[in-house]
Amino acid sequence: MTLRPGAGSDGNPPPSHLPPYDRSEKTADMVKADFLTGLVLILLSLFVVFESWRMPRLEHLKVHPLSVPGLVPAFLGIVIFVLAVILVVRSVLAGGHRLGLSNEVLRRLRVEPGNRRLLVTAVLTIGYAGFLVGSIPYWLATGLFVFAFIVIFERRRGMTRREYVRLGLVAAILGAATSAVVTWAFQSMFLVTLP
Amino acid sequence: MAAILANLNQFISAIAGFLTPLALFHVSWSTLLGIIIGALPGLTATMGVALVTTLTYKLPPDLAILILICVYNGAIYGGSRSAILLNIPGTPANAATTLDGFPLARAGRAGKAMGIATSGSVLGSLIGMFFLATVAPLLGNYALKFQSFEFFWLAIFGIVISGHLTALEDPMKGWIAGFLGLLVAMVGQEGIHAYERFTYGTTDLLGGFALIPAMVGAFGFAEVMSVMRSPAPEVVQEARDSIIPKLGEVFRYWRTIIRSGLIGTIIGIIPGVGEDIAAWVSYAAARRKSPERDRFGKGSVEGLMAAETGNNACVPGAIIPALTLAIPGSAPAAVLLAAMFIHGVRPGPMVMVESPEFVYQVVAMVFFSTLGMLIYGLTLTKPLLWVLAVPRTRLMPVVFVLCAIGSYAITQRTFDIWVMIGFGIFGYILREMKYPMAPMVLGIIMGDILDKNLRRGLILTDGDLTPFFTRPISLVLWLVTVSSILLSIEPVRRGAQRAAQALRPWRPRAGTETR
Known part of the structure; x- marks a missing residue:
């Protein structure tokens, strides 16, 4: 059966080989990522097993010893621990423990346009939903967020003053419209007390 | 015969029940919204259903679920538009559609490709609907035999099979995602002794992580970040030829349609696998059986038909276990299941006893969404092209605004906005590292089932594990899982393949294998 496994949201046809690692540069990064993920998962699973062990056995309630609250989390912690160890061992065998982090690699990651767009998106979205909403009126926070998002991502070097004004106008209209429609819909139609 | 007539009667009553101006109005806007959500790269069916759940929680249950099913079915179909016109699947379910849809569009036959996609999606949806109407009642009655032992294995089976099929390159990542989902479900008050696990005194976590904000984060916020990180999409192909498909051309591929419809439905029934895998498996099966297999990947009508029939047949298929076992067949079905609980509908093994009419109402909902899909599919060409031309820099902030307010609206807690953000970041990182999301979603849903049924089973047998392995259904489930x-x-796989070949009485001729 010719499956195209793991076709993700990027839609690119995935590679047809089945073993987890090949020799491409992208895979080399994945091997390193797996090594780090495996370590994090080992720590997480140990924490879960430890916490499950600490959970009460409820002997004073005379409950059945196999119905204690920590049983299933401990079971899951052990399974994740085993899977994470396999992930780390597999990654180490493929050289994933040699992370090769240098200033040059970090600089390249920092200046890569996709990563910069991601960082700006994360700052704007988390800043809006996590901090702005609830601190200032909802309609104002939403309008400002949409306005800032559009202006920041659509402005280009060398834009004329006229183009700047046009961009600001479009962003302001879209920000105001989004804010007005969403505020009205949730407040008046769905009777939500806005944050 | 009497049973078939009774079922048909229930189905007709359900159809009649929705023939009201209000219900038809909801069908018309929600199917259109679904198609638009699906068509826009970056907005997936899961995200659409999760976001719309937050907009419909004030509506009566039947209308709210009707809207969600229309969005779900419409989005899986709508994704074919961007797959054909942009070479970018609108949802992961349409990834296989790009292989033949885009080459057809590039060859100036975008209209034909869209027409074939519409026919495939409509027929796939109808095939899936037929099985929903016939299999769901049977499975519902059969599920009454399930006890704690079977439900425990069903949870493990779901995670393992879903993890395997959604990450064939590296099943371990699928299993890790699934078990992490189960672990997430452990947070909050447990269902037997009401002990608060992993809450550390936070009252917000008493009920655990709410599924809808978590899904909006993992599928909405994560997708916003993913879209903004990737380079901007390029050319939109125009449709100059007719979008109305020729019936002769459609029914020429009747074998492919039926096969893909069956495959899509079966993959839908398997817990947590979903539409993308249904499309790939249907496509692979069609290529293997087709006399025109050389055309696949270069603009094959049959390949396009197979992919689009398979993914839409999976939609009703995924609803079957959600209705009868309360176990979703796909990620959007998981959100649909959560929405049913929010609206006080209790799917599960008792559904055929307590409210059999609800099953037929759901069949009718799929029917109306299919009808809407057909009408919009054959009429909307230009407006969808305009929608596809909206720059992501203007669309994504609006989507995020809805993610934030949608997460907040259900219980009106700012905490849920943080849940959305947290799951968004977590989901994005997992996705970047090729961990599939579907097993994680399934894990979050199945966590409670696993927890209660393992402990109940152990109490019933006083710690004896034998029934977990010897009861007939449990036996099948654990054997398949292992x-x-x-x-x-x-x-092990190589050994099994060698053994299978040695046992085979005949060998395939050289060159007939189509790997």
Whole structure:
């Protein structure tokens, strides 16, 4: 059966080989990522097993010893621990423990346009939903967020003053419209007390 | 015969029940919204259903679920538009559609490709609907035999099979995602002794992580970040030829349609696998059987038909276990299941006893969404092209605003906005590292089922594990689960293949294998 496994949201046809690692540069990064993920998962699973062990056995309630609250989390912690160890061992065998982090690699990651767009998106979205909403009126926070998002991502070097004004106008209209429609819909139609 | 007539009667009553101006109005806007959500790269069916759940929680249950099913079915179909016109699947379910849809569009036959996609999606949806109407009642009655032992294995089976099929390259990542989902479900008050696990005194976590904000984060916020990180999409192909498909051309591929419809439905029934895998498996099966297999990937009408029939047949298929076992067949079905609980509908093994009419109402909902899909599919060409031309820099902030307010609206807690953000970041990182999301979603849903049924089973048997392995359904479930794990180990798989070949009485001729 010719499956195209793991076709993700990027839609690119995935590679047809089945073993987890090949020799491409992208895979080399994945091997390193797996090594780090495996370590994090080992720590997480140990924490879960430890916490499950600490959970009460409820002997004073005379409950059945196999119905204690920590049983299933401990079971899951052990399974994740085993899977994470396999992930780390597999990654180490493929050289994933040699992370090769240098200033040059970090600089390249920092200046890569996709990563910069991601960082700006994360700052704007988390800043809006996590901090702005609830601190200032909802309609104002939403309008400002949409306005800032559009202006920041659509402005280009060398834009004329006229183009700047046009961009600001479009962003302001879209920000105001989004804010007005969403505020009205949730407040008046769905009777939500806005944050 | 009497049973078939009774079922048909219930179905007709359900159809009649929705023939009101209000219900038809909801069908018309929600199917259109679904198609638009699906067509826009970056907005997936899961995200659409999760976001719309937050907009419909004030509506009566039947209308709210009607809207969600229309969005779900419409989005899986709508994704074919961007797959054909942009070479970018609108949802992961349309990834296989790009292989033949885009080459057809590039060859100036975008209209034909869209017409074929519409026919495939409509027919796939109808095939799936037929099985929803016939299999769901049977499975519902059969599920009454399930006890704690079977539900425990069903949870493990779901995670292992879903993890395997959604990450064939590296099943271990699928299993890790699934078990992490189960772990997430452990947070909050447990269902037997009401002990608060992993809450550390936070009252917000008493009920655990709410599924809708978590899904909006993992599928909405994560997608916003993913879209903004990737380079901007390029050319939109125009449709100059007719979008109305020729019936002769459609029914020429009747074998492919029926096969893909069946495959899509079966993949839908398997817990947590979903539409993308249904499309790929249907496509692979069609290529293997087709006399025109050389055309596949270069603009094959049959390939396009197979992919689009398979993914839409999976939609009703995924609803079957959600209705009868309360176990979703796909990620959007998981959100649909959560929405049913929010609206006080209790799917599960008792559904055929307590409210059999609800099953037929759901069949009718799929029917109306299919009808809407057909009408919009054959009429909307230009407006969808305009929608596809909206720059992501203007669309994504609006989507995020809805993610934030949608997460907040259900219980009106700012905490849920943080849940959305947290799951968004977590989901994005997992996705970047090729961990599939579907097993994680399934894990979050199945966590409670696993927890209660393992402990209940152990109490019933006083710690004896034998019934977990010897009861007939449990036996089948654990054997399939263990086989799936063993077959993912390379030397074991090679050994099994060699053994199978040795046992085979005939060998395929050289060159007939189509790997």
